[in-house]
Amino acid sequence: MVCKLTPSAPRLILFAGHAGTGKSTLAKKALPLIVERTSEDFFFLDKDTVYGAFSAHMMELTTQNPNDRDSPFYLENLRDWEYNGLIDIARENLLLGVNVILVGPFSKEIQSGRMFDPVALGIPPQTSISVAWIDLEESVAKSRMEQRGDPRDEWKLAHWDQYAKRRTEPPTHPLVHRFNNLSFNESAFEKLIDDLLQ
Template sequence: MVCKLTPSAPRLILFAGHAGTGKSTLAKKALPLIIEKTGEDFFFLDKDTVYGAFSSHVMQLTTQNPNDRDSPFYLENLRDWEYQGLIDVARENLLLGVNVILVGPFSKELQSGKMFNAQELGVPLQTSIQIAWIDLEEIEAKQRMIKRADPRDEWKLAHWGQYAQRRTEPPSHPALHRFNNLSFNESAFKKLISDLVK
């Protein structure tokens, strides 16, 4: 797909939230609405798509568990490099004037404030950064993870107490817009889209 360049002020829109909240599903649902509302094209970048096969191979080689995405070994040796790679790809597109929709938990990066700071990200200073934080209460998120039966959730489900401690609240920021995904609300979703492209 050839993207129309937006040299004046590229957009970075992040769909973030904890596992099982529906980030990817909502981002894909939002994409055509965002394109329609802005008249602009977007590069769609999902962490699971970009690093799924790569991380499975690395974890198989190192821990013999290709589905491990949460153990202390993964968090110490692979996690931050995946996220840095995603940010690097997003940066390259934004520097070329291409809008980006980025999907992933990004809880650590949001807590640090990095994702709100164009200068720290190394993207054009005029980049419009807007973040959709997808909320879902812990019990419901766990039930959805059980239902979807993704092998990459096995460590989380087997060590839920440890994992739940990492389900931190995002910081308050004018660029962060929260969306409760317990039961889909069309009007709330339309407002989210409007907030993301304002």
């Protein structure tokens, strides 16, 4: 795919939040609206698409469980490398003037403030950064994960109390725009898009 270069400051938009909140679905729904409103192209990066098969293979080699995607072993030995690689791909595009939409939990990176700092990310200092944090009440997220039957959720569901401790709140920050995905609201979604692009 050939991407048009963005004439002004490139945009980095994150759709972030915990598992089962609907990040990927909402990001894909938002993409055509964002393109329409900006008349700009975007490079779309979803963590599960980029690293899903690779991480499953690595975990099968090391723990004999390809779906072991949230255990302490995974978090210590693979998690940060996935996120750093994803940010590296985003950086390469932003340095070329290509807008990027990133999809993934990014809770650790957002909590630390790294995702708000172009210098820390190594991206152009004029980059416009905005974060859509997708909220969903814990019990509803768990129910949706049970219903979707994704093998990658097996560890979370089997160790829910341990996993739930990592469901932290994002920091209050002007670049973070929260969206409650309990019951999709079209007008609230339109406002989210406006906030992300302001």
